[in-house]
Amino acid sequence: MRKSESKMEETKEKNISKTVTWRYSTALLLIALLATSAFFVLHTALKESESTAYVVNISGKQRMLSQHIAHDIYKLHHFYLDHSRSYEEIARIKEGLKQRSLEMLEANTILSSATLADGTRIELSERMRKLYFGETNLAQRVKQYNTFATEALGARDFLATKAVVAKIAKHSETLLFDLNRAVLQYQKEGEEKIKQIKIYETVIWLVTLFTLMLEVLFIFAPMTRKIVELSDAKNQLLESLQQKVELRTLYLKEANQKLQEMAYHDPLTGLNNRLSLESDVEFLLEQYKSHHAPFGVLMIDIDYFKNINDTYGHDFGDMVLEELATLLQKSFRDTDKIYRTGGEEFVVLLNRIGYENTLLAAHNMLKAVRNHIFIKDENEVKLTVSCGLYHSKMDDEMDYKDILKAVDVALYEAKESGRDMVRIYSSGQPSEEDYNQVKSYRIAFSDASLKHIESIDRSFEELCGYPITKFLSQELSFEEIVHPEDQEMLQDIRSSKLDTIRLVCADDRVMIFRFATSSSPHRFVLEFQSVLSLANFVREKMLLHSFNAMMHNSDDYIYFKDKNHLFTAASDTLLDITSIKQIQELIGKSDYEIFDRYYADSYYKLEKDVLSGKKELSQEIQKIQTKDGKTRFIDNRKYPIKDKDGNIIGLFGIARECKKE
Numbered sequence: 001m002r003k004s005e006s007k008m009e010e011t012k013e014k015n016i017s018k019t020v021t022w023r024y025s026t027a028l029l030l031i032a033l034l035a036t037s038a039f040f041v042l043h044t045a046l047k048e049s050e051s052t053a054y055v056v057n058i059s060g061k062q063r064m065l066s067q068h069i070a071h072d073i074y075k076l077h078h079f080y081l082d083h084s085r086s087y088e089e090i091a092r093i094k095e096g097l098k099q100r101s102l103e104m105l106e107a108n109t110i111l112s113s114a115t116l117a118d119g120t121r122i123e124l125s126e127r128m129r130k131l132y133f134g135e136t137n138l139a140q141r142v143k144q145y146n147t148f149a150t151e152a153l154g155a156r157d158f159l160a161t162k163a164v165v166a167k168i169a170k171h172s173e174t175l176l177f178d179l180n181r182a183v184l185q186y187q188k189e190g191e192e193k194i195k196q197i198k199i200y201e202t203v204i205w206l207v208t209l210f211t212l213m214l215e216v217l218f219i220f221a222p223m224t225r226k227i228v229e230l231s232d233a234k235n236q237l238l239e240s241l242q243q244k245v246e247l248r249t250l251y252l253k254e255a256n257q258k259l260q261e262m263a264y265h266d267p268l269t270g271l272n273n274r275l276s277l278e279s280d281v282e283f284l285l286e287q288y289k290s291h292h293a294p295f296g297v298l299m300i301d302i303d304y305f306k307n308i309n310d311t312y313g314h315d316f317g318d319m320v321l322e323e324l325a326t327l328l329q330k331s332f333r334d335t336d337k338i339y340r341t342g343g344e345e346f347v348v349l350l351n352r353i354g355y356e357n358t359l360l361a362a363h364n365m366l367k368a369v370r371n372h373i374f375i376k377d378e379n380e381v382k383l384t385v386s387c388g389l390y391h392s393k394m395d396d397e398m399d400y401k402d403i404l405k406a407v408d409v410a411l412y413e414a415k416e417s418g419r420d421m422v423r424i425y426s427s428g429q430p431s432e433e434d435y436n437q438v439k440s441y442r443i444a445f446s447d448a449s450l451k452h453i454e455s456i457d458r459s460f461e462e463l464c465g466y467p468i469t470k471f472l473s474q475e476l477s478f479e480e481i482v483h484p485e486d487q488e489m490l491q492d493i494r495s496s497k498l499d500t501i502r503l504v505c506a507d508d509r510v511m512i513f514r515f516a517t518s519s520s521p522h523r524f525v526l527e528f529q530s531v532l533s534l535a536n537f538v539r540e541k542m543l544l545h546s547f548n549a550m551m552h553n554s555d556d557y558i559y560f561k562d563k564n565h566l567f568t569a570a571s572d573t574l575l576d577i578t579s580i581k582q583i584q585e586l587i588g589k590s591d592y593e594i595f596d597r598y599y600a601d602s603y604y605k606l607e608k609d610v611l612s613g614k615k616e617l618s619q620e621i622q623k624i625q626t627k628d629g630k631t632r633f634i635d636n637r638k639y640p641i642k643d644k645d646g647n648i649i650g651l652f653g654i655a656r657e658c659k660k661e
Helices: 002-081 087-113 126-133 138-154 158-226 232-264 274-291 305-312 314-331 355-371 400-416 432-436 458-464 468-472 484-490 531-549 572-577 597-611
Strands: 295-302 337-342 345-351 374-376 379-381 385-391 422-424 441-445 453-456 499-504 510-520 523-530 557-562 567-570 618-625 631-642 648-658
Touching: 002 087, 002 138, 002 158, 002 232, 002 274, 002 337, 002 400, 087 126, 087 138, 126 138, 126 158, 138 158, 274 295, 274 337, 274 345, 274 400, 295 305, 295 314, 295 355, 295 400, 305 314, 305 379, 314 337, 314 345, 314 355, 314 374, 314 379, 355 385, 355 422, 385 400, 400 422, 441 458, 453 468, 458 468, 484 499, 484 597, 499 597, 510 597, 557 572, 597 618, 597 631, 597 648
Parallel strands: 385 422
Antiparallel strands: 295 345, 295 385, 337 345, 374 379, 441 453, 441 523, 499 510, 510 523, 557 567, 557 648, 618 631, 631 648
8 A cells, every 4th residue: 555655656746746846847938938029029129229320320421521622611611712722732622522512423322222331221211211201302312412413523613613602602511401311310310219218118017017916826836836735945946947938038138228328329439429519519508598607618639630540550440449438538527428429539528617718628639639658559640630619608599509600610620720720719809819720830049139140941942942051151041031111120120029021032023021029138039920821811701891891882992901902802803903813812811912022012001091990081082093003092091890799800991082182
């Protein structure tokens, strides 16, 4: 009988073991299916989110490129207008224009075909299809816009670029508006996908809880009743199973957190990306308007980064970006926010900071980058960055789009001015810092008598044509190249902080220079800047004053000049007494580039009296000769133009035909 009971007990244990094994296997299978499903759902959602972020970046880049193309065409137009520009400068602009046009077409192909660079297909929403191929027809308009760039690349003179500028002016604003709509729509769809992912997270979490509840009710509870007879080892097995379930749940939470971080952060550097930049700038604006909390915005771009990738490879370039991101984080405060907005471009938002400290922080950052050595695989590289700066004290009427555009323009000016520098956005006149960034020519004397030259910049020889050796050997003195009418300035030049002086070049050309002085017990230094090189800094401000007051239909000769004696605007009547064919050719030039030296000397003398503040009106009856060979007499009058603080910023001239007295 014992034998029979033992057999029955053995059979019962086997049945219990089979039941436990079956139930346990079923529970594990459900958990495995649930974990696998969660993995594939989240993996698919994450991949779609990455594609969306990439498309948003491409769309934003296309929007930025449209403005760069317009800016390049306008700049090319002005370069053809300014005959002092070299063919090399024009070629560089065209090369940049060509590159941006190709990049914009490539971006348009990706966005309109919904095919990424790696061949991945994305599903275009109905709204995006209408935007690209419907009534808005954005895809075709981008192609048409790039034909303007092609026309500009083929242009060879001012008139040809003028026609392209007209087209750009007609289409650029509407295209930018629709490109911006596309960016915002992609961002909106990206945000909707993120919301979808959060819904998936919630659903998976609920399904997990529901599945666990079912397992407890229909598997573990019955199994517990049947394994009362089993050993403690079997109970430990159940506890181990529960721990695995908790671990799977923890993995799901960590995956969700990682997904959210990747949506708002640059995967390479770990910095914030463009998705949150605009909203953060808007927040700073609100704080400034509500609580007068000052802030600064810096836009930073690595100089010649393409050369680094071409020379050392993209792996080295990625290392540079990562290391630069770390360097930027060390250069700014913990409360400042740093963004990688694309490629080698970064943006820094500095909250609750004054203008001077913002400028100091920017210069310290430039210095830190300049002194840093990037090392990888025995390759050592030193690089520089350019920086555009905006501060809230500069203009309180701007919105976040204006601010980002302004700081981008300032960055572009830093690039154009030689790189490795900070350029400051300003809505008014150029600052003295602007002048300091223009090419300077230094002449050092042994004392303030200006008799013995100790050193002179070699580039001065290229500019004025005099061999430097003649100055150093005292065969030629500085006094000999000063315009005869400016000789008196040499007597009190020590007290002149910033003024203009005329120098006569070796080929008898007259050039106007601004100069500043500095001295020590045994040294006196003159630092010169050609006023022609300063034209770009003052032109925009003076044009605003000039064209508001211009009398286009007047028979008089009307003109405007800046404080450096450079034309900023003029009436068409001046075409009758000059050799130029279009009035735009005057802009940025002095009388010495337009008239004979006799007339230019006369005009300069009158202007000097007005610009120095000696006279409120400078007047003289002068003889002129028209293009048809007729001689006339004009009453030439010059008046100072002053800003709201009473500072002279230029002059207004009007010449009226009169009878000789």
